[in-house]
Amino acid sequence: xxxxxxxxxxxxxxxxxxxxxxxxxxxxxxxxxxxFRQDPGKGLTSLLLIQSSxxxxxxxxxxxxxxxxxxxxxxxxxxxxxxxxxTYLCAADQxxxxxxxxxTGTRLxxxx
Amino acid sequence: DVxxxxxxxxxxxxxxEKVFLECVQDMDHENxxxxxxxxxxxxxxxxxxxDVKMKxxxxxxxxxxxxxxxxxxxxxxxESASTNQTSMYLCASSEGVNTIYFGEGSWLTVV
Numbered sequence: 590x591x592x593x594x595x596x597x598x599x600x601x602x603x604x605x606x607x608x609x610x611x612x613x614x615x616x617x618x619x620x621x622x623x624x625f626r627q628d629p630g631k632g633l634t635s636l637l638l639i640q641s642s643x644x645x646x647x648x649x650x651x652x653x654x655x656x657x658x659x660x661x662x663x664x665x666x667x668x669x670x671x672x673x674x675x676t677y678l679c680a681a682d683q684x685x686x687x688x689x690x691x692x693t694g695t696r697l698x699x700x701x
Numbered sequence: 702d703v704x705x706x707x708x709x710x711x712x713x714x715x716x717x718e719k720v721f722l723e724c725v726q727d728m729d730h731e732n733x734x735x736x737x738x739x740x741x742x743x744x745x746x747x748x749x750x751x752d753v754k755m756k757x758x759x760x761x762x763x764x765x766x767x768x769x770x771x772x773x774x775x776x777x778x779x780e781s782a783s784t785n786q787t788s789m790y791l792c793a794s795s796e797g798v799n800t801i802y803f804g805e806g807s808w809l810t811v812v
Binding site: 593620621623625630631632633634635638678680682685686687688689691692693694 | 705732734736741742743744745746749751759791793795797798800801802803804805806
C-alpha cells in the first residue's frame, strides 16, 4: 500500500525567503502527484498536479518537481509571504481517478 | 465558480445515533469522494463513487455507508455513531483525472 511522508511537520521562515517542502512516497507506480494547500479549519485547495511523465510544474511563485524513481517530490515557494502560511499536503494518485494517498502535511508559517 | 457544499459544518451527535453528512457539487462531476482527516493520520479515503448509484470502498469503510441517488449529491452515513468517529469529514469531486475540488469540511463530534 502506498505511503506518503512529509518532512518536516512544521516550518517557520521569515518573509521573503525561498523554501522547499518535501514529499516522499513508497510506491513509484503513480499516475500523478498533487500538492494542496489547507487553511485552518478549511477544505483543501489544489495547487499543482504533476503527471508521472512530467518532471515539474509551475504556477506563479510555486514550482513542484517529481522524481518517480527516487519516490520524491518537492514544492518550492519563492519569495514567501505571510499569506502563504498554511498547511501544505502532497498526495499520490495511483489510478488516475483521483483516488489519493495523502501525506500528513507540512504546516508553514511565514513570519512578517 | 466551482462549488462543493457540505451542508453541515459542525455537528454534535450522541453515541449510537444515525448520522447523515450531505455533500452537493454543482459541476456535473462524475467522481465524488468522502475522506476523514485526523491529526497525525492525515486524510484517509472512506468511500468514493464514479457514477450515480455506484460506490466503492476506500481505505477505512468500516462503520460507514454512502448513498448516491443523484449525480450531484453524495451522502455519508454513520449507521451507529461511535466516539472514534469524531473527526473532520471532507467531501470532494472531480471529473476524470482533472483537478479535484474539496468542500469546507464537516466537524463531527460524537459524545
